Amino acid sequence: MIAIVKLLDGWSRWVFACASTPPEIFAGFIQQRSPTVRASLIGSHLDTVPNAGAYDGILGIVLAIALLEALQGRRLPFGIEVVGFSEEEGVRFGTPFIGSLALVGRLDQQLLDVHDAQGISVRKAIENFGLNPEEIPQAELKERHTGYLELHIEQGPVLEKLNLPLAAVEAIAGQSRLSLHFLDAPTMPVTTPMHLRCDAITGAAEWISAVEPLGSRRAWIGRDCRKDRSQAWSGRT
Numbered sequence: 001m002i003a004i005v006k007l008l009d010g011w012s013r014w015v016f017a018c019a020s021t022p023p024e025i026f027a028g029f030i031q032q033r034s035p036t037v038r039a040s041l042i043g044s045h046l047d048t049v050p051n052a053g054a055y056d057g058i059l060g061i062v063l064a065i066a067l068l069e070a071l072q073g074r075r076l077p078f079g080i081e082v083v084g085f086s087e088e089e090g091v092r093f094g095t096p097f098i099g100s101l102a103l104v105g106r107l108d109q110q111l112l113d114v115h116d117a118q119g120i121s122v123r124k125a126i127e128n129f130g131l132n133p134e135e136i137p138q139a140e141l142k143e144r145h146t147g148y149l150e151l152h153i154e155q156g157p158v159l160e161k162l163n164l165p166l167a168a169v170e171a172i173a174g175q176s177r178l179s180l181h182f183l184d185a186p187t188m189p190v191t192t193p194m195h196l197r198c199d200a201i202t203g204a205a206e207w208i209s210a211v212e213p214l215g216s217r218r219a220w221i222g223r224d225c226r227k228d229r230s231q232a233w234s235g236r237t
């Protein structure tokens, strides 16, 4: 966490050097705001998933600040606000989009009570960071915001295969996460004929095989079905 604090501190000073107003930090994300004019947001997420590489998220924030710097104080007819989202990937708390939910005013109090693997709640983590969870509502976007731009590395093979260095996306992937539990019917395998057995692992395997082609059949751009984690417990003796 000390590294993140240092990182935010360094970035905040960089943003301040390039902009007319000081940056603010809410719920662990930085935001530099121009309070009076219509404004566009540029940014990305601060956290990343394991093995996502050195540029996931971070590149979008660094480039946003670099764009401000490149303006060299030149005024545009609209404001530019830099935003860096925390806990976008849900790795620590198992719940994604915490920073961006705060930005759109949809971070409810229940979410602040979610705990990480060490038993630290989102609320406590925000306090440990030196911030006040009560100030989260101040992060909510107002009507003067006109758009959001995110520069992000491609984390798939499409552009690489087309030998294209840059592209604009036409759609963005949303996520629905479900936790499914497959239960055995209590039967004795040796004495139960195959057609009367009900095995959890077999059922899960059938479900996985059915979901896989479903994702491929849909014509929607970016549609995919993933089976992230599976665990099996056996109570049978």
Ligand SMILES: [Zn+2]
Pocket (backbone or CB within 6 Å): 045, 056, 057, 152
């Ligand atoms: Zn990312």
